[in-house]
Amino acid sequence: MDISPELVSLIVDSTNKAIPSIQNTDGPLLSFIAIEAADGTRGDKSFPNGTNDDDIVGVASIEGVQRFALLSSGTMQIGTD
Numbered sequence: 001m002d003i004s005p006e007l008v009s010l011i012v013d014s015t016n017k018a019i020p021s022i023q024n025t026d027g028p029l030l031s032f033i034a035i036e037a038a039d040g041t042r043g044d045k046s047f048p049n050g051t052n053d054d055d056i057v058g059v060a061s062i063e064g065v066q067r068f069a070l071l072s073s074g075t076m077q078i079g080t081d
Helices: 005-022 052-062
Strands: 031-036 042-047 065-072 075-080
Touching: 005 031, 005 042, 005 065, 031 075, 052 065
Parallel strands: none
Antiparallel strands: 031 042, 031 065, 065 075
């Protein structure tokens, strides 16, 4: 499986955001989805109560979404167009 450099960059940035949010805590990582648009802009959407398939489909269906990474409770799922 070939992973694009852009997706690797999104995953690295997302992981770098996630690590400090759980460092020195006893709590789990609060779910968030990092999103990259076709024009290269990035943002994220928080899901403090966790995610389900509908949440992921909803983010993937946003117009202009090029790629996204879901980080939740120490696991990562990725998706691309």
